[in-house]
Amino acid sequence: MQKGVVRKRRPGALTEYGRQLKEKQELRGQYNLRERQFKRYVKGALEGSRGGDASERFLQLLERRLDNVIFRAGIAKTRTQARQMASHGHFLVNGRRTTIPSVSLKKGDIVQLHPSSTESPLFKEAKLSLQKYEPPSWLMLNKETLEIQVQGQPSLAEIAPSVEIPLVFEYYSR
Numbered sequence: 001m002q003k004g005v006v007r008k009r010r011p012g013a014l015t016e017y018g019r020q021l022k023e024k025q026e027l028r029g030q031y032n033l034r035e036r037q038f039k040r041y042v043k044g045a046l047e048g049s050r051g052g053d054a055s056e057r058f059l060q061l062l063e064r065r066l067d068n069v070i071f072r073a074g075i076a077k078t079r080t081q082a083r084q085m086a087s088h089g090h091f092l093v094n095g096r097r098t099t100i101p102s103v104s105l106k107k108g109d110i111v112q113l114h115p116s117s118t119e120s121p122l123f124k125e126a127k128l129s130l131q132k133y134e135p136p137s138w139l140m141l142n143k144e145t146l147e148i149q150v151q152g153q154p155s156l157a158e159i160a161p162s163v164e165i166p167l168v169f170e171y172y173s174r
Helices: 016-030 035-048 054-063 066-072 079-087 121-132 165-172
Strands: 091-093 096-098 110-113 139-142 147-150
Touching (some): 035 165, 066 079, 066 091, 066 110, 066 147
Antiparallel strands (some): 110 147, 139 147
16 A cells, blocks of 8 residues: 555444434434424423324424424525524514514414514515415415414424434434
8 A cells, every 4th residue: 555545435334323313413403403402302292292103293393483483484495594583583473572483383373574574675575485385284374464373283294304203212212
């Protein structure tokens, strides 16, 4: 072997732990959450799903966050943008201004655009892009006023996760 030549190795197969970590990191990144927040959602889903499907409960907890509802309604292009919109106080939840993107919404909750934000170019652009967008069935969106009403729970089929949720639970069961 020549001096100074580095051989490239093919990466080996992932270990079980590596697969679990990869799935967890991917889902955590999709929802733009910190580790402590994400771990709390996993714990809440596992504890609160007695007799039910923990995977479905876990995804419903993530989907019902204010920032995710703004994203799913099509007002924001990314979850990161939705999180920023929520934390800057652009939305009212049931008539009260909130700056907490992790607020969990329930059936019947109404999310409205703050009156002072209606003239913002950001939301004028969002209204134009929403003309062809159809939100999920568990959300009702008024495309003129950008008012969102939560009409129920998202189903596992509607969410269609791109990761294997049981691997995420296994990661935290160590």
